[in-house]
Amino acid sequence: MNEIDATNQDPSENSNTRVFLFVFLMLCVLTGLSFWVANSYLMENKVVGWAAMMLVSVAKALLVILFFMHLWWERAWKYVLTIPALFMGVLLVLLLVPDVGYRYMTYSKERRENAPKPVVSEPVVGNSAVPILD
Amino acid sequence: MNSKANPSEVTGTTEGGGDEGSHGHIKLKYQPAVPVPKGKLAVWLFLSTEIMFFTALIGTYIVLRFGAPEGSWPTPADVRVLEWLGAVNTFVLICSSVTIVFGMEAAKQDRPAKAKKWLLGTFVLGCVFLGIKAYEYNSKFEHGIHPGAPRSLLYDRADLNYLSAVKSNLDAEILSIEKEKTALVSESAAAHDHGGGLENLILIRAGLVQWTQKTVGETESPMMRELALESLAHQINPRGSNPRVDAYLASEIADVKNRIAELMGQQEIIDEDVREMQNRVNALSEELKLEQDDSRKSDIESKLAAATEASRKAATKATEVVDLLKPLTDRVNAFEQFSGIHDGLNEHFHLKLPMVIPSGNTWANTYFLMTGFHALHVLGGLVAFLVLLMFRLDRTRAGLMENVGLYWHFVDIVWIFLFPLLYLF
Amino acid sequence: MAEASVENSIAPDRKGNAVSRFVWTYVFATDHKVIGLQFLFSSLIWFFVGGFLALAVRWQLAWPWSDMPIFGHMLFAESGGQMSPGFYNMLFTMHATIMIFFVIIPILAGAFGNYLIPLMVGAEDMAFPRLNMLSYWFMWPAFACIILSFFMPEYGASAGWTSYPPLSVFQGDAQSLWLLAMVFVGISSMMGSINYLTTIIQMRAPGMTMFRMPMTVWGMFITAIMQAFALPVLTAALLMQLSDRLLMTGFFLPENIAVNNGVATSGGGQVLLWQHLFWFYSHPAVYIMILPAMGMVSDIISCFSRKPLFGYRPMVYSITAIAGLGFIVWGHHMFISGMNHTLAMSFMVSTMLIALPSGIKVFNWIGTLWGGKLQLTTPMLFCVGFVSMFVIGGLSGIVMSAPPVDIVIHDTYYIVAHLHYVLFASSVLGVLGAIYFWFPKMFGRMMNERLGKIHFFLTFIFLNGTFFPMHFLSRMPRRVADPYIYEGLKDLLPLNQFMTICAIGMGLTQLIFVANFFGSMFFGAKAGRNPWNANTLEWTTASPPPHGNFDVQPIVRRGPYEYSHPDTECDFFPQTKTS
Structure with missing residues (x-):
């Protein structure tokens, strides 16, 4: 508290302002970075590009959470709140993937006939727009 | 870093969330587990539900x-997404995050005027974000990209379903223009500026x-049927270059032209035939007029009847x-007129x-x-800003500002993830 | 007496003329006790509506297509009192919806959570009284939507309480109202849970450490955490299904799904996605419906055994473990959906793991009872009933956690037996026990013990008569209006008739409770501050507690279960008492 009072008396010396400006700069740079990734050779392998972009996003979110939302300065309770929420969120999505995310691999014949047809520039043989596994 | 003062520690805050005063009863003491005001804890809890x-x-x-095939x-080009516009919106939200942080700092330092300015800036940036969003939504609606089936013009594959949708849509369009034309007695520009005119639509x-309908109905090969439908879709709304369709169209048009030439040749012969038959009929009817003998008359009459019949047949053949x-x-005309159009x-x-x-x-x-x-969350934040702007943003309100700020940063974080997922993936 | 409790609960400066007093007391009530009672009364009213729907279901199963007494001719005059299969679908859908979302969850979290949390932790009110008021307000749009849905074509929502697409998307408009009602309930619960969490974390009296909190508060705390994390997922899913219905999007519908020969939606979605999102909430909801009851039962059992709760910390840890595991078992509701086999196996394992903490709890309750000086009061009877019935419900749950078994018994009356043993025979018995236990605190008068005991024994006998035979009906499909069209099920008719008679008996028994409740409210014996000689903080204040709850600052000096402590001459040792 005393430190806050000290900074209040001389706001020009407020080091937080510099931290915030630096974070802002980093956020802009990282936005540019994800934009660059999207148009770079990294996207030749889509998974690599996606992972890179998500990493950049996570970095950005962390910057915002830690500095703009002050979690950097908070006590241990921050972990109690943020980690379970994060865990649940990731868990929900991860458990959805094998059952829903890969569902098209086990489409019924009828559904396969109606499924969105992918864009293929090479001539296709027959109607095998989607992988047939059964 | 850790040794620095926690910027969120605010002295003398009133707590957010409508605390009742004590009405005559004793004020109880508590033993809080977490060193933050109640309001801030509740906002964090709320944010974890929002997560x-x-x-x-x-x-x-x-x-x-x-999970899509x-x-x-x-x-992005298919669905009219402009990546750079998304990046601009990201930038706008980042700026607004910084401004609200500075607003809170100013409130904490007991400078209400400065705090209000920063908050106003945040509000304006939020409005800019929504404005850009509205522009983006509009550009999608204009191209028939809607959530939901009846208004959405998107189809998953070029099949008979798609063909009938195109047909009914086009018929409705033509009908409405024709109605408009009859309604406007003089042929005003209004009817014409609607998409290159009626002639184009009819063509x-x-x-x-x-033509596609006919091809699809006549062809036996499923592959050709698919190609015909695909080429129709490609001509309406191309999604990049499609050499397969180009090759198909080229061969189809060549084929059509051959058949036209063939039919033209036939037509000449048939026309010759028709002319000959007509001449014969004319000659016979002339002969009939001059003839006096009844027995020969009937003979000529039967000849005339046969000739008329033959002439009629020839005429039918000609019209056929x-x-x-x-x-x-029509197909060739359409091709020649529209093949130069690369944007669909x-x-x-x-x-x-x-x-x-x-x-x-x-x-x-x-x-x-x-x-x-x-x-909607951005909108909620803007409403909160408006409410906050009505107060004097001094030290006592810094806690409230922090709570609203936390929410706003969360909205920013959501966008940080939405931007690559929706625009760049 | 209710009048007096409410009078005490409102702030003195808000007393004016009758109308404004009524409005301030009931509509704009911010006192947690008034809001708690509001939740209690509305839930009890809905309890009878839901029970009535259940009786109608039972009627159809016992005497299919026969004229229901009184109501048959009122509703179905043209068919001679015969209900339609669609009406039957509405009955079981609305029965489940009302019982889960309007009765058990609001009565546990809304009524008892609101009433007891501030009193038990030594706070003057909830952390955010106005938010609390809003959370009750949000129940009313939900009530309105559900009541309205009964008057929509086809009698109301009838896609089952699980509202599985594609069926639910092609239902009548009542389904949209149902979805809206659920969104409102969700918002209400979410506000409530944030409020409870903040109160419990920040507003405990000095000395009330986390491990001195009564189990009731622990149950509410863990429940609130589960609601906070699980509910938003359901809300999102409900909103998506609403948009599937109203905007014709296709989050949960496959491509080219055709109804009446027309392509109905834009498609491209996954039916399974709804099931996952729905059960991600609704499985934790099962624990939301039992954990607070477990907490209250622990308190009551300890009080009437005059013994400390056996293994307080293991109880806390097992509640936490149940909650944690409860989040990763939702898939066991979907074993027959054709889900990924590896996933199904992991769901099976995590489901079986839940038996461990549940077993710990049962063991500890029995350990508490063991060697205690048992006082078989009505609340105690209900709680002993809770423990025994929970064993049955829990064991049948373990049976069906294995996919090979579940595939056979899925959607049969075996499942119905299991869920009613957990939700009715456990949760509702616990709730009734809690009402008997805390009624003196709420209204300042005791409930009649004799009527209470009659109520307990009749309920206990009839509920077993109703639900136990369902265990033998593992070949009878549920949600079928007339199972006897199948030759092989015809022999089940007499058993079903027996069950229906028991169900009717159970319904009538509850009238004793109603009489006891309202009679005791006005004519019951006056209760002092601490009629049960219990330890927790709420018994140190007046009955009913005044606005602000405590007349002296409570300072907590020990845990809540110090019964028969050697240091004191009396057999209880209140948390605030100086030794």
Whole structure:
């Protein structure tokens, strides 16, 4: 508290302002970075590009959470709140993937006939727009 | 870093969330477990519920997007997404995050005027974000990209369903223009500026849609049927260059031209025939007029009847050929008129014909779902800013400002994830 | 007496003329006790509506297509009192919806959570009284939607309480109202849970450490955490299904799904996605419906055994473990959906793991009872009933956690037996026990013990008569209006008739409770501050507690279960008492 009072008396010396400006700069740079990734050779392998972009996003979110939302300065309770929420969120999505995310691999014949047809520039043989596994 | 003062520690805050005063009863002492005001703790709890809410939405997007058949997700160009506009919006939100942080700092330092200025800046930036969002939404609606089936013009594959949708859509369009024309007694410009005029629409109907319908109905090969439908979709709304369709169109037109030439040759012969028959009929009727003998008269009459019959047949044959020729020439006309158009008929003539964009509807559903709920959250934040702007933002309100700020940063974080997921993936 | 409790609960400066007093007392009530009672009364009213729907279901199963007494001719005059299969679908849908979302969850979290949390932790009110008021307000749009839905075509929502697409998307408009109602309930619960969490974390009296909190508060705390994390997912899913219905998007519908020969939606979605999102909430909801009851039962059992709760910390840890595991078992509701086999196996394992903490709890309750000086009061009877019935419900749950078994018994009356043993025979018995236990605190008068005991024994006998035979009906499909069209099920008719008679008996028994409740409210014996000689903080204040709850600052000196402590001459040792 005393430190806050000290900074209040001389706001020009407020080091937080510099931290915030630096974070802002980093956020802009990282936005540019994800934009660059999207148009770079990294996207030749889509998974690599996606992972890179998500990493950049996570970095950005962390910057915002830690500095703009002050979690950097908070006590241990921050972990109690943020980690379970994060865990649940990731868990929900991860458990959805094998059952829903890969569902098209086990489409019924009828559904396969109606499924969105992918864009293929090479001539296709027959109607095998989607992988047939059964 | 850790040794620095916690900027969120605010002295003398009133707590957010409507605390009742004590009405005569004793004020109790508590033993809080967490060294933060109640309001801030509640905001953090609220944000963790919001994390789960957006997890469900983003999770839906992820499983539907990666669950869509390989390679069937629309590209940004397909669905009129401008990547740079998304980047601009990201930048706007980042700026607004910084301004609200500075606003809170100012309030903490007991400088209400400065705090208000920063907050006003945040409010304006939020409005800019929503403005850009509205522009983006509008550009999608203009191209028939809606969430939901009846208004959405997106189709997953070029099939008979798609063809009939194109047909009914086009018929309705033509009908409405014709009505408009009859309604406006003088042929005013209003009827004409609607998509390159009625003639074009009629040509599209005859030379493209009905032609495709005919081809699909006649051909035996499923592959040719598929190609015909695909080429129709390609001409309405091309999704990049499609050499397969180009090759198909070229061979089809060559084929059509050959058949036209063939039919022209036949037509000449038939026309010759018709003329000959007519001459014969004329000659016989002339002869009949001059003839006095009854027995010979009846003979000529029967000859005349046969000749008339033959002439009629020849005429029918001629019209048949003309009928056969008509769609072919329409097709060639249509091809010649529209083949130069590289941005598609929809774009070129400002038409709203159904388009084939595989998984386009799923894209639209998830896009509008996520950005829609995000925009609603932005709107909620703006309302909170408006309320906050009515107060004097001194030290006592710094806690309130921090709570609103926390919410606003959360909205920013959601967008940080939505931007790559929706614009760059 | 209710009048007096409410009088005490409102702030003195808000007393004016009768109308404004009514409005301030009931509509704009911010006192947690008034809001708690509001939740209690509305839930009890809905309890009878839901029970009535259940009786109608039972009627159809016992005497299919026969004229229901009184109501048959009122509703179905043209068919001679015969209900339609669609009406039957509405009955079981609305029965489940009302019982889960309007009765058990609001009565546990809304009524008892609101009433007891501030009193038990030594706070003057909830952390955010106005938010609390809003959370009750949000129940009313939900009530309105559900009531309205009964008057929509086809009698109301009838896609089952699980609202599985594609069926639910092609239902009548009542389904949209149902979805809206659920969104409102969700918002209400979410506000409530944030409020409870903040109160419990920040507003405990000095000395009330986390491990001195009564189990009731622990149950509410863990429940609130589960609601906070699980509910938003359901809300998102409900909103998506609403948009599938109203905007014709296709989050949960496959491509080219055709109804009446027309392509109905834009498609491209996954039916399974709804099931996952729905059960991600609704499985934790099962624990939301039992954990607070477990907490209250622990308190009551310890009080009437005059013994400390056996293994307080293991109880806390097992509640936490149940909650944690409860989040990763939702898939066991979907074993027959054709889900990924590896996933199904992991769901099976995590489901079986839940038996461990549940077993710990049962063991500890029995350990508490063991060697205690048992006082078989009505609340105690209900709680002993809770423990025994929970064993049955829990064991049948373990049976069906294995996919090979579940595939056979899925959607049969075996499942119905299991869920009613957990939700009715456990949760509702616990709730009734809690009402008997805390009624003196709420209204300042005791409930009649004799009527209470009659109520307990009749309920206990009839509920077993109703639900136990369902265990033998593992070949009878649920949600079928007339199972006897199948030759092989015809022999089940007499058993079903027996069950229906028991169900009717159970319904009538509850009238004793109603009489006891309202009679005791006005004519019951006056209760002092601490009629049960219990330890927790709420018994140190007046009955009913005044606005602000405590007349002296409570300072907590020990845990809540110090019964028969050797240091004191009396057999209880209140948390605030100086030794």
